[in-house]
Amino acid sequence: xxxxxxxxxxxxxxxxxxxxxxxxxxNKQIEFSTKGNETELDKSLLEAIKDPLTHIIRNSCDxxxxxxxxxxxxxxxxxxxxxxxxxxxxxxxxIEIADDGRGLNLPKILAKAxxxxxxxxxKSNLMSxxxxxxxxxxxxxxxxDQVSAIxxxxxxxxxxxxxxxxxxxxVDLSSEMGKGTVIRLRIPLTLAIVPAMIVASNNxxxxxxxxxxxxxxxxxxxxxxxxxxxxxxxxxxRLRGHLLPLVFINQVMNLxxxxxxxxxxxxxxxxxxxxxxxxxxxxxxxxxRDTADIVVxxxxxxxxxxxxxxxxxxxxxxxxxxxxxxxxxxxxAHIRGSSSKKQELEIINAxxxxxxxxxxxxxxxxxxxxxGKYCLPLILVQRLEEFSRQQIEISGNEKIVxxxxxxxxIISLNDFLKIKPTESKSQNDKIxxxxxxxxxxxxxxxxxxxxxxxxxxxxxEEPLQEVPGxxxxxxxxxxxxxxxxxxxxxxxxxxxxxxxxxGHSLLKPKxxxxxxxxxxxxxxxxxxxxxxxxxxxxxxxxxxxxxDGVAALKLLKNNRENKFDLILSDIEMPNMNGxxxxxxxxxxxxxxxxxxIALTTRFKDSDIKKGLNSxxxxxxxxxxxxxxxxxxxxxxxxxxx
Amino acid sequence: MSxxxxxxxxxxxxxxxxxxxxxxxITKMTNATKxxxxxxxxxxxINLRGQIATAVGLxxxxxxxxxxxxxxxxxxxxxxxxxxxxxxxDQIGDVIEVDDASFESTPETITPSVGKFMQGVYKIPGTxxxxxxxxxxxxxxxx
Numbered sequence: 001x002x003x004x005x006x007x008x009x010x011x012x013x014x015x016x017x018x019x020x021x022x023x024x025x026x027n028k029q030i031e032f033s034t035k036g037n038e039t040e041l042d043k044s045l046l047e048a049i050k051d052p053l054t055h056i057i058r059n060s061c062d063x064x065x066x067x068x069x070x071x072x073x074x075x076x077x078x079x080x081x082x083x084x085x086x087x088x089x090x091x092x093x094x095i096e097i098a099d100d101g102r103g104l105n106l107p108k109i110l111a112k113a114x115x116x117x118x119x120x121x122x123k124s125n126l127m128s129x130x131x132x133x134x135x136x137x138x139x140x141x142x143x144x145d146q147v148s149a150i151x152x153x154x155x156x157x158x159x160x161x162x163x164x165x166x167x168x169x170x171v172d173l174s175s176e177m178g179k180g181t182v183i184r185l186r187i188p189l190t191l192a193i194v195p196a197m198i199v200a201s202n203n204x205x206x207x208x209x210x211x212x213x214x215x216x217x218x219x220x221x222x223x224x225x226x227x228x229x230x231x232x233x234x235x236x237x238r239l240r241g242h243l244l245p246l247v248f249i250n251q252v253m254n255l256x257x258x259x260x261x262x263x264x265x266x267x268x269x270x271x272x273x274x275x276x277x278x279x280x281x282x283x284x285x286x287x288x289r290d291t292a293d294i295v296v297x298x299x300x301x302x303x304x305x306x307x308x309x310x311x312x313x314x315x316x317x318x319x320x321x322x323x324x325x326x327x328x329x330x331x332x333a334h335i336r337g338s339s340s341k342k343q344e345l346e347i348i349n350a351x352x353x354x355x356x357x358x359x360x361x362x363x364x365x366x367x368x369x370x371x372g373k374y375c376l377p378l379i380l381v382q383r384l385e386e387f388s389r390q391q392i393e394i395s396g397n398e399k400i401v402x403x404x405x406x407x408x409x410i411i412s413l414n415d416f417l418k419i420k421p422t423e424s425k426s427q428n429d430k431i432x433x434x435x436x437x438x439x440x441x442x443x444x445x446x447x448x449x450x451x452x453x454x455x456x457x458x459x460x461e462e463p464l465q466e467v468p469g470x471x472x473x474x475x476x477x478x479x480x481x482x483x484x485x486x487x488x489x490x491x492x493x494x495x496x497x498x499x500x501x502x503g504h505s506l507l508k509p510k511x512x513x514x515x516x517x518x519x520x521x522x523x524x525x526x527x528x529x530x531x532x533x534x535x536x537x538x539x540x541x542x543x544x545x546x547x548d549g550v551a552a553l554k555l556l557k558n559n560r561e562n563k564f565d566l567i568l569s570d571i572e573m574p575n576m577n578g579x580x581x582x583x584x585x586x587x588x589x590x591x592x593x594x595x596x597i598a599l600t601t602r603f604k605d606s607d608i609k610k611g612l613n614s615x616x617x618x619x620x621x622x623x624x625x626x627x628x629x630x631x632x633x634x635x636x637x638x639x640x641x
Numbered sequence: 642m643s644x645x646x647x648x649x650x651x652x653x654x655x656x657x658x659x660x661x662x663x664x665x666x667i668t669k670m671t672n673a674t675k676x677x678x679x680x681x682x683x684x685x686x687i688n689l690r691g692q693i694a695t696a697v698g699l700x701x702x703x704x705x706x707x708x709x710x711x712x713x714x715x716x717x718x719x720x721x722x723x724x725x726x727x728x729x730x731d732q733i734g735d736v737i738e739v740d741d742a743s744f745e746s747t748p749e750t751i752t753p754s755v756g757k758f759m760q761g762v763y764k765i766p767g768t769x770x771x772x773x774x775x776x777x778x779x780x781x782x783x784x
Contacts, residue, residue: 204675253677297693300724302782306678312686312693320674320686320693332678 009037036086064101104175212326232477247333373481522552549576582615649734694725704754
């Protein structure tokens with residue numbers, strides 16, 4: 001055993017030369033130093049980490065450290081430092097490669113990752129700093145603007161990570177902008193023997209490598225101490241003020257007791273705090289047995305593919321135990337990297353399509369016969385009302401109710417979506433109605449029960465099949481809710497003549513032109529944008545959508561040749577609001593002739609005045625298709641006819 | 642005329658054979674460590690004198706409907722592709738020596754759930770011997 005162990009210094013000293021060569025080549029002054037050369041490591045591991053280590057050190061010199069001029073300008077000593085430290089910690093060898101260079105430029109990394117399509121622009125908005133830093137380990141990633149002989153050739157940190165992980169190690173990285181970067185490698189002492197924690201649940205025994213283990217927590221559910229709480233139905237434990245998501249091993253691995261144990265549920269929980277790819281999580285097991293140095297035996301490929309076991313081992317009593325792959329278990333339990341720290345919304349360019357959009361919007365949640373979760377954007381809701389069944393009258397074949405001195409037609413969502421009542425549901429003698437205003441008329445939407453309002457920052461996934469009246473699905477925590485396209489439902493109900501009382505509302509105005517119009521729409525709320533686009537598309541108008549004023553202005557400037565006929569703009573938008581957009585357009589000699597219509601839900605005199613002053617030709621209320629079309633006719637009908 | 646030797650066994654009363662050269666040993670069923678979330682034919686992992694073998698139930702693998710539990714399953718331990726595969730069978734038969742002349746390829750009508758593991762059939766007096774190829778099992782498992 002001892003002969004296999006060799007001091008890490010035997011490879012570290014070789015890097016002196018490597019760094020000296022690089023510093024000459026890059027014309028940087030670099031001081032390279034090592035610590036803990038005597039730290040011993042398995043010979044085969046030393047071989048395995050040699051190349052990754054070389055790569056990291058070259059990277060630190062090339063990307064990490066600034067040029068002498070830059071360093072001087074930033075008030076740093078001209079000589080940059082790269083320090084490699086090796087030491088034992090918890091049965092592992094830790095190798096730290098630290099530089100005092102510029103640190104990671106997280107926005108640049110993110111931008112590059114989006115550009116290289118490593119992350120989608122939608123996802124990029126939700127990434128925490130830690131996740132962004134991890135991007136440099138993604139395959140094909142390089143932020144170097146120029147490819148040098150030393151690094152930036154595309155084979156990069158991903159290879160480092162794979163190689164280190166191949167020998168059971170972990171790569172970690174921390175960085176401070178302007179101060180430097182520290183890359184930390186945690187390597188097991190030897191390849192064959194791994195210190196592990198043995199845990200048991202429902203007569204199944206598992207080994208967890210100590211590398212992944214942070215700490216053990218014992219929770220007595222009967223004591224006054226901290227307990228397991230439930231957040232949106234998911235178990236959570238407060239660990240020193242931080243929320244630790246919990247995973248019950250019995251659930252995630254589907255462990256059923258071998259014998260029918262009818263003993264009362266244990267009031268003591270054992271939490272094994274593990275670090276996966278992202279934030280730590282707690283694995284709840286029945287029993288924590290012992291630590292043991294285990295000999296890792298490989299599993300056949302088809303079992304490895306389950307992704308929750310990294311191997312097997314033979315215990316002291318001759319039984320076989322499985323070694324848990326912590327990252328795989330986290331994935332099995334759907335714990336991914338942290339998404340708690342949300343980044344601010346970035347400008348999404350107009351050309352990125354309508355499909356998946358990020359937005360925060362308040363949704364009103366309600367229930368229908370099938371107990372599923374339904375919601376609609378709160379912004380459309382006028383009021384919530386309750387009527388007793390006696391109040392509802394039937395006129396023709398429509399349900400109506402007297403409401404504020406007029407008649408409120410009631411549309412039952414259950415009927416519209418053809419959801420049959422379940423037998424167990426007893427009919428309540430009160431009905432819940434969501435009052436929606438459309439075309440200056442009020443409509444009542446009958447639902448089973450109104451729940452609450454939640455602000456969601458989620459993308460609406462369009463359903464695979466186009467279902468009339470369904471906008472799509474939205475993720476609310478762990479569950480999925482159906483977004484009801486209530487405006488469309490009203491529209492369809494009216495046109496079917498089952499609810500509409502007046503015939504003339506069917507006569508829709510038409511845009512009168514002799515050619516296809518091209519309109520720019522600046523609107524950050526996707527519901528309104530979709531609504532407007534549908535109205536205009538029905539009129540055979542080409543609509544180009546921008547998510548804010550900045551994107552709209554960019555589009556206008558890029559389309560000087562193929563000018564837009566009209567600009568429709570929301571007032572309240574991120575990055576650049578409608579007023580500023582109007583002023584910018586009016587101050588541009590080429591663009592100033594384009595008519596502009598403001599679309600808003602705010603209809604205050606002061607706002608209108610401000611809008612007209614900043615350059616809008618007209619002020620309109622949102623969700624009034626007839627008025628919108630009429631206005632388009634007025635603004636440009638004559639112009640092109 | 643060359644002859645081959647096959648280690649034979651019964652699964653759901655049907656006779657199967659594996660080339661003796663790919664069989665390492667035959668043992669009684671020992672305690673297997675269950676593998677949660679693994680496919681149903683994986684009975685578990687067994688410790689074979691310090692080596693870990695994966696126990697695969699041929700009955701489940703062949704999708705045979707017969708549910709009558711065999712009283713004492715036997716392990717036919719085979720080596721292949723760097724792993725130990727322990728095939729669980731109902732009963733162990735003799736080692737049979739057969740003539741190459743009596744070989745025929747797998748008939749088309751054999752259900753694919755078994756046929757995909759078969760190399761062919763030997764016509765022996767009184768019965769037919771289905772030849773199972775260990776490599777094919779491993780290939781299917783790893784597919």
